[in-house]
Structures are given as structure tokens and as C-alpha cells.
Amino acid sequence: MPAERADLLRPLRTQLRQRRRALVAAERIDAAQRLARHLLNLEFAPDDGPVAGYWAMDGEIALHAWQLGLPPGCRYCLPVLSGDRLVFAPWRPGDPLRPNRFGIPEPVVAPDALLEADAMRMVVMPLVGFDDRGQRLGMGGGWYDRTFAARRGVAPPPWLVGVGFELQRVPLPPPAPWDVPLDAACTEAGVHDFRKVER
Incomplete structure (x- = not known):
């Protein structure tokens, strides 16, 4: 990443x-409930198959209301670190968890229960910020960009949906070549659909 872009993003992430x-x-709590309604009503929200969320930390918007409202045919999954990418493990409340090297809880499952990124129907991912063109600002580790690199310029699935609070919608500098754009972003305020945005 060019030094000047990193210098712009560092204070923005902190803020x-x-x-x-x-x-x-x-x-x-109110925002999480409203977010869930928007996610469940997405035009492309799947009725079945694996969908991925995340374990909310550091002030991230919670997904419990969305998880509990998913159609019966959907399998909720959480990300698991695997090398320099993410794989996904089915998880229900009460199933065992253990912290990964970043302290984020991951499901404890057999290796053959793990699902690759391309098996997901929709992936709901956390963000630090997003803009009106569908660019996602993450924590800077590149996990989601590496995991979903195959989606750059390729039609879904998986659908990639960033979620956060509306206060996280801000102008961002131009994307890096490796940044994977979002199909949509959902906040407590509504849905931002980027499917027809010129990239």
C-alpha cells in the first residue's frame, strides 16, 4: 500500500x-434490530444455503437479530482463520468457540466441516467505514480482500454485504488494486445498493 494512502487511512480508522x-x-440494540430487517429484506437475500456473519467486537454492529431471523434453510457460519485467508464454520448459539490469535471467537469444528469462501451464498462482513461507491474500509489486515479476491469483476455468489452504523459512511480515497468492492452495505438507516455503481 502506498505510504500516502496508509497515512490517510490510519487516522480515519481511529476516528x-x-x-x-x-x-x-x-x-x-435498536440499530441491530433495524439492521436485521434490512438484511432479511435484501432483494438477493438467500432462502437457503450457507451464509456468513461475524462475531461483533470493538463496537461493531451486532448480528444476533439477523441470525435469529434467517430462513430455516440457511446455515449461519462464522469466519475461521486459515493461512492468510478465511474459511467458514457453521455455528449456532451454544456451540463451542475458542479465540483465534486476534482474540476473536471461532467455532470449534472438525476440519471437514469447514466451508470455502465460494460455498457461501451471502457474506455479511464488518467494516470500519464505507463510501457511496461500495468501497469498504476494514481494519487493514486484508483478510476479506484476499478471501474474496475471485469476486473482483465477477458476478455473485457469494453476495458481499458490508454492515455498520450509518455514521461509518464517509468519503474514502481511491481503492487499492486488491480492494474487493461490496455489492451492498446495510446500516440501521437502510440499504446502500452498489450493484449498478460504475467502478
């Missing part, structure tokens, strides 16, 4: 993470 952590509990 946006502070903003989302400053939200009070009542705002978070």
Missing part, C-alpha cells in the same frame, strides 16, 4: 472506531 464505540447501549 471511525471511536465513533462507533461511543454509541450507547440503547442505540446499539
Whole structure:
């Protein structure tokens, strides 16, 4: 990553993470409920198959309401670190978890239960920020960009949906060549559909 782009993104990440952590509990709960409705009503929301979420940390918007509202045919999965990419493990509340090297809980499953990225019907991913062109600002580790590199310029599935609070929608500098754009972003305020955006 060019040094000047990194210099722009570093303070922006800090500012946006502070903003989302400053939200009070009542705002978070209400936002998670509203987010779930928007995700469940997406035009391309699957009725069956594996869908991926994440374990919310560091002020990220929670997905429990969406998970509980999924159609019976959907299998909810959480990401698991595998080399320099992510794979996905089915998980239900009460199933065992263990922290990965970043302290993020991952399902404890047999290796043959893990699913590759291209098996997902839809992936709901956390973000630090996003813009009106469907660019996602993550934590800077590149996990989702590496995992879904095959989606650059290729039609879904999996559908890639970033989620966060509306206060995380901000102008971003031009993307890096390896950045994978979102198909949509959902916040408590509604759906931002990027499928017809000129990239």
C-alpha cells in the first residue's frame, strides 16, 4: 500500500472506531434490530444455503437479530482463520468457540466441516467505514480482500454485504488494486445498493 494512502487511512480508522464505540447501549440494540430487517429484506437475500456473519467486537454492529431471523434453510457460519485467508464454520448459539490469535471467537469444528469462501451464498462482513461507491474500509489486515479476491469483476455468489452504523459512511480515497468492492452495505438507516455503481 502506498505510504500516502496508509497515512490517510490510519487516522480515519481511529476516528471511525471511536465513533462507533461511543454509541450507547440503547442505540446499539435498536440499530441491530433495524439492521436485521434490512438484511432479511435484501432483494438477493438467500432462502437457503450457507451464509456468513461475524462475531461483533470493538463496537461493531451486532448480528444476533439477523441470525435469529434467517430462513430455516440457511446455515449461519462464522469466519475461521486459515493461512492468510478465511474459511467458514457453521455455528449456532451454544456451540463451542475458542479465540483465534486476534482474540476473536471461532467455532470449534472438525476440519471437514469447514466451508470455502465460494460455498457461501451471502457474506455479511464488518467494516470500519464505507463510501457511496461500495468501497469498504476494514481494519487493514486484508483478510476479506484476499478471501474474496475471485469476486473482483465477477458476478455473485457469494453476495458481499458490508454492515455498520450509518455514521461509518464517509468519503474514502481511491481503492487499492486488491480492494474487493461490496455489492451492498446495510446500516440501521437502510440499504446502500452498489450493484449498478460504475467502478
